Amino acid sequence: MEKQVLFTIFGATGDLASRKLYPSLFRLFKRGELAEHFAVIGTARRPWSDAHYREVVLDSIADLANDKRQAEHFASHFYYQSHDVADAEHYITLKNLGEKLSSQYQTLGNQVFFLAMAPQFFGTIAQHLKSEEILTGKGFERIVIEKPFGESLETATELNDALSQVFDESQIFRIDHYLGKEMIQSVSAVRFANPIFEAVWNHQFIDNIQITFAESIGVEDRGGYYDRSGALKDMIQNHVLQVLSLLAMEKPETYDEASILEEKVKALQAIRKYNPQEALENFVRGQYVSGEFDGQNFIAYRSEPNVAPDSRTETFVAGKFLIDNERWAGVPFYVRSGKRLTEKGTRINIVFKAGQNSLFGTNEQNVLTIYIQPTEGFSLTVNGKQAGAGFDIEPLRLAFRHDSEYLGNSPEAYETLFLDCLNGNGMNFSHWQEAKRAWELIDVIRQAWDSEKSDLPEYPARSMGPRAAFDLLERDGRSWSWVPDQWYRERGLLGTETEIK
Ligand SMILES: NC(=O)c1ccc[n+]([C@@H]2O[C@H](COP(=O)([O-])OP(=O)(O)OC[C@H]3O[C@@H](n4cnc5c(N)ncnc54)[C@H](OP(=O)(O)O)[C@@H]3O)[C@@H](O)[C@H]2O)c1
Numbered sequence: 001m002e003k004q005v006l007f008t009i010f011g012a013t014g015d016l017a018s019r020k021l022y023p024s025l026f027r028l029f030k031r032g033e034l035a036e037h038f039a040v041i042g043t044a045r046r047p048w049s050d051a052h053y054r055e056v057v058l059d060s061i062a063d064l065a066n067d068k069r070q071a072e073h074f075a076s077h078f079y080y081q082s083h084d085v086a087d088a089e090h091y092i093t094l095k096n097l098g099e100k101l102s103s104q105y106q107t108l109g110n111q112v113f114f115l116a117m118a119p120q121f122f123g124t125i126a127q128h129l130k131s132e133e134i135l136t137g138k139g140f141e142r143i144v145i146e147k148p149f150g151e152s153l154e155t156a157t158e159l160n161d162a163l164s165q166v167f168d169e170s171q172i173f174r175i176d177h178y179l180g181k182e183m184i185q186s187v188s189a190v191r192f193a194n195p196i197f198e199a200v201w202n203h204q205f206i207d208n209i210q211i212t213f214a215e216s217i218g219v220e221d222r223g224g225y226y227d228r229s230g231a232l233k234d235m236i237q238n239h240v241l242q243v244l245s246l247l248a249m250e251k252p253e254t255y256d257e258a259s260i261l262e263e264k265v266k267a268l269q270a271i272r273k274y275n276p277q278e279a280l281e282n283f284v285r286g287q288y289v290s291g292e293f294d295g296q297n298f299i300a301y302r303s304e305p306n307v308a309p310d311s312r313t314e315t316f317v318a319g320k321f322l323i324d325n326e327r328w329a330g331v332p333f334y335v336r337s338g339k340r341l342t343e344k345g346t347r348i349n350i351v352f353k354a355g356q357n358s359l360f361g362t363n364e365q366n367v368l369t370i371y372i373q374p375t376e377g378f379s380l381t382v383n384g385k386q387a388g389a390g391f392d393i394e395p396l397r398l399a400f401r402h403d404s405e406y407l408g409n410s411p412e413a414y415e416t417l418f419l420d421c422l423n424g425n426g427m428n429f430s431h432w433q434e435a436k437r438a439w440e441l442i443d444v445i446r447q448a449w450d451s452e453k454s455d456l457p458e459y460p461a462r463s464m465g466p467r468a469a470f471d472l473l474e475r476d477g478r479s480w481s482w483v484p485d486q487w488y489r490e491r492g493l494l495g496t497e498t499e500i501k
Helices: 015-030 050-060 068-075 088-104 119-131 153-164 181-192 223-229 231-248 257-270 276-282 411-422 432-450 467-474 484-490
Strands: 005-010 038-044 078-082 111-115 141-145 172-175 206-214 283-289 291-293 296-298 316-321 333-338 345-352 367-373 375-385 393-403 458-460
Touching: 005 015, 005 088, 015 050, 015 068, 015 411, 038 088, 050 068, 050 078, 078 088, 088 119, 111 119, 119 141, 119 153, 141 411, 153 432, 172 411, 172 432, 181 231, 181 367, 181 375, 206 231, 223 231, 231 257, 231 283, 231 316, 231 333, 231 345, 231 432, 257 432, 276 283, 276 316, 276 432, 283 432, 283 467, 291 458, 316 467, 333 467
Parallel strands: 005 038, 005 111, 038 078, 111 141, 141 172, 206 333, 283 458
Antiparallel strands: 206 345, 283 316, 291 296, 316 333, 345 367, 367 375, 375 393
C-alpha cells in the first residue's frame, strides 16, 4: 500500500544520498510503495535550487528509469533547502517547508529523517529537530543513520545519549547493511528450519565456527575514512559480531524483532571480554602491501589515495571469540575480515567434530557452509564412498547456491531497509544494546593494539591475510576451511610469492 510520508535527507548533496538513497526511493516509487503522498526535502550547505536538485536526483536514477515521464514525476516530489546543520535559524525555514509539503502531499505528519552525513552532526541535528519543533508527534517520526555508530564505547554512548534525548530506541534505525533481511533469514532458516542441524547446534557436536567477510577491493575512494577506522571498527564491531550473535543465540521464542534481539544480546553478553594480554593473543591484524593477481598488479595500502604513507591502520583482522555459556563451552568462533583479499565472499563454516571412526580409518570433519555473498546458499561436506573398486572414503559436497542480488551495500538492500523503516520494523537494524556490547569487546582489542609498537604484519594484496592469521588456528590444531588462495594458486592465477610461509 502507498506510504504517506515526508522524508528529510541531511547531506542531500553527498555521495551516499545520490548513490544509494535516491535510487532506493525510486525503486519504492516504481513498486507503488511511494506514489502521490510523499515528498523529500534534501538539505546541505550548497546553495542549490529545486530545479538543480531534481536534475541531480534524475541523474542518480538514470540507470533505473526506463520511462522519462515517470522519473520526472518522481523527481518533482523533491525539494531542496540550503542549510547548515549548526545554524538554528535554518531549522525554522526547514520546519516551514516541511509543514507546507506535509499539507500539500497529505503526509499525515509522518516523518523520516535520514542523516547521510558525518556522525559528529547527529546530536546537533536531533536536538534542533526537537527544539525547533519539527517533531510534532502527529504521525510516526523515525531517524535513520548509517555506520559508524561511534568510534569507541565512549563516543558511541555520547552519540546515543544525544539521540535518545529526542528519540526512543524504537524510533532510531541504525543501518547495518549486511544485516539485510536475507542475512538473518539465511542463517535462521538453516538453523531453525532443519531439525537435523538444530539438534547438533552445540559444543557436543560442533568443533569450531568460522566467519569470513572477505573483500577483494581495496579502500577505493574512501581512504580518508578508512585510515581513521581500520578493519576492526569497520567490520568486526558491527557486521561480524552481528552474524556471530545470530549463530550463537538461543532459539527465540517467536520469530520477531523483540525476541530475536533479546537472544542476540544475551549471546553478545556471553562473549568473553578479554584482558589486554588475551586480546593480543587472540586477535591478529595485518596491512596489505603490493601484490599481483591474475596478471594484474595492486598497490600497497600505504600508496592508496588519502592514506598516510606511514599508516598503521589494519586492513585485515583475524581473531578468536569464546562464548561462556553452556551451549558453546570450549567452541572457538574464529572471525576474519579484510580488504584486498584473494576473493570477495561472506561465508560461515560450521566445522563439526571428527568422529573417532575406527571402522573406516577416516577422520574427515563434516562442514556446513552458509554462503551469504556474492552467492547465497549452503553446502554440507559429508563422507562417502569413492566410486570404483575398493572401499575408500572421500569427502563429498552437497551444495545449493544462487546469486544473491539483495544483499550487501547495494541500492536493493537500502530499498528493503527503507521499507522496513516505513513499516516500523527494526528487525534488520542494529540496536543500542548490541552496539554497546560490541564496543565493550572491541575497545579492549583496539587499546591493546594501540599500545603495541611492533611492526604491523603484512600480506600481499589479493592473498588471504598475514601468516599470523593461519597460525592463530594452527596453534589450536585447526585450519581455515575456506582457502580460496589455494584454489587460485593451483590454477596458476596467483603467484607463489603470495604463498603463506
Ligand atoms: N558513501 C557511502 O557509501 C557510505 C557507506 C557507509 C556509510 N556512510 C556514512 O554516511 C555518511 C555520509 O557519507 P557520504 O559518503 O555521503 O559523505 P559526503 O559525500 O562527504 O557527504 C556529506 C554531506 O554532508 C553535507 N554537510 C557537511 N557538512 C555540513 C553542514 N555543516 N551542514 C549541512 N550539511 C553538511 C555535505 O554537503 P555540503 O558540502 O553541500 O554541505 C554532504 O551532502 C558518513 O557518515 C559516512 O560514514 C557512507
